[in-house]
Amino acid sequence: MDITVVGEGVVMAEPDILRLHAGVEVRRASAAESFAAARAAAARLAEALDRAGIAAQDVTTVELSLGPEYEAYPKVAAYRAVQGVEVVVRDVNRADHIIDTVAGVGEEARLNGVSFDLSDPAEALGVARVGAFRDAAAKAAQYAELAGRPLGRVVSVTEDLRMGPPVPMQRTMMAADEGNASFRPGRQALKVSVTLGYDFA
Numbered sequence: 001m002d003i004t005v006v007g008e009g010v011v012m013a014e015p016d017i018l019r020l021h022a023g024v025e026v027r028r029a030s031a032a033e034s035f036a037a038a039r040a041a042a043a044r045l046a047e048a049l050d051r052a053g054i055a056a057q058d059v060t061t062v063e064l065s066l067g068p069e070y071e072a073y074p075k076v077a078a079y080r081a082v083q084g085v086e087v088v089v090r091d092v093n094r095a096d097h098i099i100d101t102v103a104g105v106g107e108e109a110r111l112n113g114v115s116f117d118l119s120d121p122a123e124a125l126g127v128a129r130v131g132a133f134r135d136a137a138a139k140a141a142q143y144a145e146l147a148g149r150p151l152g153r154v155v156s157v158t159e160d161l162r163m164g165p166p167v168p169m170q171r172t173m174m175a176a177d178e179g180n181a182s183f184r185p186g187r188q189a190l191k192v193s194v195t196l197g198y199d200f201a
Contacts, residue, residue, distance in 0.1 A: 002152075002155065002197055002198060002199050002200060003140055003143055003144065003147075003151075003197070003198045003200060004156075004195060004196070004197045004198075005136045005139040005140045005143065005195070005196055005198070006136060006139075006193060006194070006195050006196075007131075007132045007133060007134070007135030007136025007137070007138075007139060007193070007194050007196065008131075008132055008135055008191065008192070008193050008194075009127070009128035009129060009130065009131025009132030009133070009134075009135060009191070009192045009194075010128060010131070010189055010190070010191045010192075011124045011125070011127045011128040011131070011189075011190045012187040012188070012189055012190075013118055013121065013124040013187060013188055013190055014185055014186075014187050014188070015092070015116035015117055015118050015185040015186070015187075015188050016090075016092060016118060016119050016185070017088055017089060017090050017092065017116070017117050017118070017119050018088075018089040018092050018095050018114055018115075018116055018117075018183065018185070019086055019087070019088055019089075019114065019115045019116070019117060020086070020087040020088075020089055020095070020098060020099065020102070020111075020114050021062070021084065021085075021086055021087075021111075021112040021113045021114065021115075022045070022084070022085055022087060022099075022102045022109070022110060022111050022112060023042070023045070023063060023082060023083055023084030023085055023109075023110050023112065024038055024041035024042050024045055024082070024083050024105065024108040024109060024110060025038070025080065025081070025082045025108060025110050026038045026041060026080070026081050026108050027069065027078040027079065027080050027081075028078060028079055028081075029078060029079070030079060031066060031068075031079040031081075033079070034066060034078070034079040034080065034081040035066050035079075035081045037081065037108070038066075038081035038082065038083050038108070039083070041083075041105065041106065041108040041109075042083040042085075044105050044106070045085070045102065045105045045109065046059065048101050048102070048104065048105055049087060049098070049101060049102075051101075052097065052098055052101045053094075054087060054088075054089070054098065058087065058088035058089075058090065059085050059086070059087055059088075060085060060086045061083065061084070061085055062084050062085060062086045063082060063083065063084030063085075064082070064083055064084075065080075065081070065082045066079065066080070066081045066082075067079065067080060068080075082110075084110075084112065087102075090119065092116070092183065092185050095114075095182075095183040096182055096183065099111065114183070116185040116186065116188065117188075118163075118188060118190075121163070121190055124190050125161065125190055125192060128190050128191065128192040129159070129192050129194070131192070132159075132192040132193060132194040133194055133196070136194050136195070136196040137196065140196060140198050144198075144200065147200070149200045149201070150200070150201040151198055151199075151200065151201065152198055152199030152200055152201040153198070153199055154196055154197065154198055155197045155198065155199055156195075156196070156197035157194060157195070157196055157197075158194065158195040159192060159193070159194050159195075160192070160193040160194075160195075161190075161191070161192055162189075162190075162191040162192075162193070163188060163189070163190055163191075164188060164189035164190075164191065
């Protein structure tokens with residue numbers, strides 16, 4: 001006879017990197033003109049990010065498209081070309097500066113959203129695992145007591161990891177010292193669920 005229980009551990013951690021989704025978009029009379037203009041604008045964006053201190057390996061092309069826009073099908077009004085990138089900003093305090101850098105590229109610049117992440121969640125996940133295991137062990141001990149049976153050894157362990165979206169966080173003194181920064185990473189929930197299987201002795 002055995003018993004299976006589920007325990008949960010949750011740790012709130014402050015993200016330390018920002019992922020900026022940006023790019024360039026142009027419209028020209030011909031497909032060739034549009035694509036050439038988009039590539040030129042994308043090159044200016046890459047140069048601007050480099051000057052702003054963003055490492056080349058932290059810029060990834062995530063979108064490339066070219067196609068017609070119709071005034072009234074089949075009449076083509078223009079050709080639209082888009083090149084999008086994901087920019088990893090490893091210092092969240094510089095987010096405003098990097099975004100201003102993108103906007104400064106020109107009228108072709110586009111900002112398509114941001115997300116926050118943890119560069120190294122290992123420590124926080126370790127704490128969550130401890131909480132999850134202790135939660136499951138406490139439940140198992142309670143069930144064994146209710147059943148009037150001594151609890152045996154752990155015979156199986158299964159883990160499930162979940163990282164939730166950032167949630168708002170109250171301003172700290174450090175944040176207050178950062179002036180009028182418009183970006184706040186909030187806190188991210190790291191949740192570990194563990195399923196433990198025990199023998200009944």
